[in-house]
Amino acid sequence: MMVMRYQLAYPETPIPIVGWFFKESGGIMLPENYNTLGAMHGTIMIFLGVVPLAVGAFGNYLVPLQIGAPDMAFPRLNASSYWSYFIGGVIMLASFFTPEGAARSGWTSYPPLSIFESGQTMWLCGMIFLITSSLLGSMNIIVTIVQLRAPGLTWYKLPFFIWTQLITSFLLVLAFPPLEAASILQLMDRLAGTSFFLPSGLVYAGNTVEAYGSGSPLLWQHLFWFLAHPEVYVLILPAIGIVGEIIANNTRKPLWGYKSMIYAISFLGFMSFIVWAHHMFLTGMGQTMSAFFQLTTMIISIPSVVVLTAFFLSLWGGSIRFNTPMLFALAFLPMFGIGGLTGLPLGVAASDIFLHDTYYVIGHFHYVVAPGTLFALFAGIYYWFPKVSGKKLHEGLGKLHFWPSLIFMNGVFMPMFIQGLAGLSRRMYDGGTQYAHASDILQWNEFMTISAFCLGAAQIPFILNIILTLAGKVTGERNPWNSTTIEWSAPSPPLPHINFDEEVKVYHDPYEYSVPGHEEDFCPQTKKLD
């Protein structure tokens, strides 16, 4: 990531420290190296980073705790999901060290190029393992939520985070298999010489391709985006869930519009299956198709706005505690808002024709996943760390982590909108120096690169915080945030394989904060009132 940013700011100059990696060219990054880094950055961040963290780690850890269950429904399936992820991860990372090198066809792996470019076979094998891992994990989460809820925990008493995990898991179970199918087809194209994605009369690198032809590159794009659009919601829904928990806890009042939000995300989950071709307005698939997908895309923005509005209204009149998890959760709201709203011009075919494949798109989705999902994950780590380890992270270091992160995050991604609106294309290994029309906005490249390095440095307090806290003494405090949900009635850390030290029975809605007439300002779900 840093290497890519350095390259964009200072193209055609030897790269310090990691220059030895590009020995043959005297430390200068070649276009194909940049392509490899770009493709693997996307793949690693999405399939090895955010999904395993948000669904694998947070989902697996918190789902049984928040529903008062002793364990996941299928422990062996859980283990096989993990090992499948591990193997997939090893294949992905090992591909850097093979003679062919890692994949370089972008994380989207569009054919026909991906059929010929080197490194793609390893990528596809790795993907098949990673997909299998996600499938197994999400099946487990669904069964756990449906079957293992504690007595008294009815559907509308579930914490919002559980609802987001449930919808996410359904998206994974139903959307990932078509990509697995597509990966198998692409593997066949590469290894068995089929031509599913190769049209007739194709010319590559000056030579006519010897294949049967009559396939279609569009087929891949349809299958790929059928996964990859729901995938966007897989990345954002758990984040929304985490933010919901933290906002309810730190405003000391129930989430505003809890049921509307559940309906909204269920509708969003359904709609996410019929918007995929808005990634394909420029493929010439026809006006009728474009009009349909443009309409569904506009419709799907409504539930996201419902959720965001409910979050903002939840803040209204609350006595907000500005601790580190809450700061990250609060920062999530405008950041995700920017990410979401900048998506609207991309969903309309007319404006997308101009903005497609520019840095505007990069800015848009990074706002959703980097300051959006990533901030929510940070918030979640600060919030649940006391439960996991029995020790609370240091607040001062947490704030030292938060403020620079917020500033530099915007420093990295905000200029991308400016560059994109000026027409700078993405995936340019030289950052656009070869284009005359880009010369006015190239100075931003250096600004973004410096911001990115500062952003990296801003993570030092976070790492330091975790190391220092882990070295400290266990307090074992059960409910340090005075929270209502079930996981806080378990010991910190929870007991292995049974989680709770007493039987869990649920009496209340998830967010009973500041109930009039109650002596404390919170009433845990497991507490029986007379």
Add this chain to the structure above:
Amino acid sequence: MSSIPYILEERPDTGLNNSRLGIWIFIASEIMLFGGLFSAYVFLRFAAPEGDFDYWGSKLNVPMATFNTLMLITSSVTMIMSWASLKMRQFDKYKMYLGLTILCGIGFLVVKYFEYTSKFHHGIFPSTSTFMGIYFTLTGLHVLHIIGGLAVLIYFWGPVAKKMYDEDVELLANRIEVTGLYWHFVDLVWIFLFPILYLL
């Protein structure tokens, strides 16, 4: 021992036990997997030159596939019978019916082997045409599913059958029921594959 509830008994408000719900969700995702490939087939058929799929489709061996279809349907029936025998506590019948299911599955693979090798002898490979590509991909993936199913069936037929029957017959019946659901699904995939590849 594990303290996970509803492994066998049904949860009152959902009316399901864990494994039954789990296998249905698994089948849902499998439907999406084959659904993706089937829609790829439709897409490619429309993209292909006129008559291309018909020409290559006529090279397939319909009698062999019909025989295979009958064999898989039989195996589904015997699968049910083996589960019913367990429920009636008839261990020998359980072994017999499950054994028949396994034999039918292996028979299917043998026929498929002869089909594949005769194609290879005639110089027909996945790369020969787009139809042959999708034919080998779809049936190959289906064969992998059969092999996976057979592995599970053999496991419950051979090494652990007696032990599980004596210790916890309901657990064994539950495992056979769930495996059976998967096996029926694999049959059903073939019921779709047979007409679109061989007959259409």
